[in-house]
Amino acid sequence: MFQGSIVALVTPMHKDGSIDYESLQRLVEWHVSHATDAIVAVGTTGESATLNEKEHCEVLQQVVIMAAGRIPVIAGTGANSTQEAIDLTQCAKKAGVDACLLVTPYYNKPPQEGLYQHFYQVAKTVDIPQILYNVPGRTACDMLPDTVARLAKIENIIGIKEATGDMSRITDIIQRCDKDFAVYSGDDATAMEAILSGAKGDISVTANIAPRMMHNMCKAALEGSRAQAESINKRLIPLHRDLFLQANPIPVKWALYTMGLIDEGIRLPLISLDAQYHAQIYAAIEQSKD
Numbered sequence: 001m002f003q004g005s006i007v008a009l010v011t012p013m014h015k016d017g018s019i020d021y022e023s024l025q026r027l028v029e030w031h032v033s034h035a036t037d038a039i040v041a042v043g044t045t046g047e048s049a050t051l052n053e054k055e056h057c058e059v060l061q062q063v064v065i066m067a068a069g070r071i072p073v074i075a076g077t078g079a080n081s082t083q084e085a086i087d088l089t090q091c092a093k094k095a096g097v098d099a100c101l102l103v104t105p106y107y108n109k110p111p112q113e114g115l116y117q118h119f120y121q122v123a124k125t126v127d128i129p130q131i132l133y134n135v136p137g138r139t140a141c142d143m144l145p146d147t148v149a150r151l152a153k154i155e156n157i158i159g160i161k162e163a164t165g166d167m168s169r170i171t172d173i174i175q176r177c178d179k180d181f182a183v184y185s186g187d188d189a190t191a192m193e194a195i196l197s198g199a200k201g202d203i204s205v206t207a208n209i210a211p212r213m214m215h216n217m218c219k220a221a222l223e224g225s226r227a228q229a230e231s232i233n234k235r236l237i238p239l240h241r242d243l244f245l246q247a248n249p250i251p252v253k254w255a256l257y258t259m260g261l262i263d264e265g266i267r268l269p270l271i272s273l274d275a276q277y278h279a280q281i282y283a284a285i286e287q288s289k290d
Contacts, residue, residue, distance in 0.1 A: 001099065001129060001158060002072055003200040003222060004037030005214040006184065007207035008045035010249050010256060011059060013265030019055060021062055023262045028066040030261065034211035036071065037201065037218070039063060040101055043076030044138065045205055045249045050267040053084075057091040064096045078103030078133060082118045089126040099129035101161060101203070106139035112147045123154045130156055135163035135186060145169065149176040161186040161203045167193055174198045188240040192233045195221035206239045208252050209259070210288040238284035245277045255281055 009031070012023035031039060041063040042048045042056050051059065060075045067073050075092035077100040079085040089100050104110075105118055123130055132151060136142035142164075151157050162170055163186025174183050174197070184203050185194035191202035195218060207214040213232055220229040243251045247270065254273035257264045258281075264272060273281070 002038045002074065002182070002184075003218075004202075005035075005207045005211065005218040006038040006040055006074065006201055006203045007031055007036050007211060007214075008040045008043050008203050008205055009063070010208055010253050010262065011042060011046040011051065012256075012262040013047075013267065014263050015265050017265055017267045019051075019059060020263055020265065024059070024062060025066050026261060027256075028063060028071075031207075031211050032067070032070050035215040036207055036211045037215060038072040038074055038098075039067065040074045040076060040203055041097075043101055043133075043203075044103070044135070045208070045252065046076060047249065047267055047270070048076050048078075050270075053088065053091070056088060057095065060092050060097060061095040072098040074099045074101050074131065076101050076103070078105075080105035080108050082121050085118070085122050086125050089122055089128065089130070093126055093128045097128070099131060099158065100126075101131045101133050103133040103135060104139050104141045104143050106141060109141055112144060115141070115143050115147055116150055119151050119157065120154065123151075123157050127156060129158045131158060131182075131184070132160040133163070133186065134160060137163070145172045145176055148173050152177040152181040158182060159184060159200070162194075162199075163187050165190045167197065170194045170199055171197055188236075188243075192217060192221050192229050196224070196226060196229065205243050205248055205252055206236055206288075209239055209243070209255050209285060210236060210290075212290055213288055235287055239288050242277070242281050242284045245280065246273060251277065251281055254278070255285055258282060259285065 159182030165187035
């Protein structure tokens with residue numbers, strides 16, 4: 001259903017932390033015009049952890065309106081409470097998104113059977129395409145390939161964003177699941193190799209800064225053109241690395257601010273990028289310019 005460069009979109013904010021819908025419109029238009037293949041709204045990069053449920057639903061609704069059918073919209077609707085994940089997923093469906101992305105429950109460390117039951121309940125309750133999201137480095141919860149393979153049999157669970165950066169994990173899941181089950185990279189640094197190995201795309205932080213280059217790299221990799229993909233990716237490597245010098249989305253929001261695309265707002269407990277990293281990230285932006 002979705003493939004290529006899928007941007008994990010930031011949520012622009014004013015200096016006081018309120019949501020900046022004018023900048024959000026500008027970002028959506030920028031991604032449409034620069035060939036981004038789909039948008040993930042209000043995921044980790046979109047500061048879902050510090051948006052309340054009302055704000056979460058409002059941002060999703062506005063992104064759908066702004067996209068106006070020109071680009072698919074995937075909603076981040078994961079939570080560490082199953083009922084909250086269901087509520088957010090229902091809200092996203094009502095807003096008209098094309099699919100939902102649900103992170104594994106964070107902090108409470110459920111066992112594998114708990115993970116299966118959590119995602120089963122959301123899928124059973126809300127009839128909308130759903131993509132699993134495994135990022136143990138942030139959640140302290142690792143959904144293993146056996147559990148993914150079980151969940152892949154549920155009709156409206158259509159894929160997984162696998163963000164471990166472990167290529168053997170990517171290939172293991174691809175081999176275990178039906179060919180219609182999509183595996184997406186959630187790690188920009190290894191995304192090219194993941195796609196060349198059978199992943200359908202990259203849910204990307206880097207795409208916030210270099211959308212057309214990420215689209216072109218993913219397209220080349222999907223076509224099996226390793227040399228072309230490597231040539232493009234070489235220029236993106238500094239962004240893949242430096243956008244994680246501090247916790248995401250601190251660096252990427254600072255980068256977009258310096259590019260004049262958003263205000264510098266970010267919500268506590270996150271703060272603006274430490275000045276010691278400014279020059280390094282600025283250089284990475286310059287290297288990735290078309």
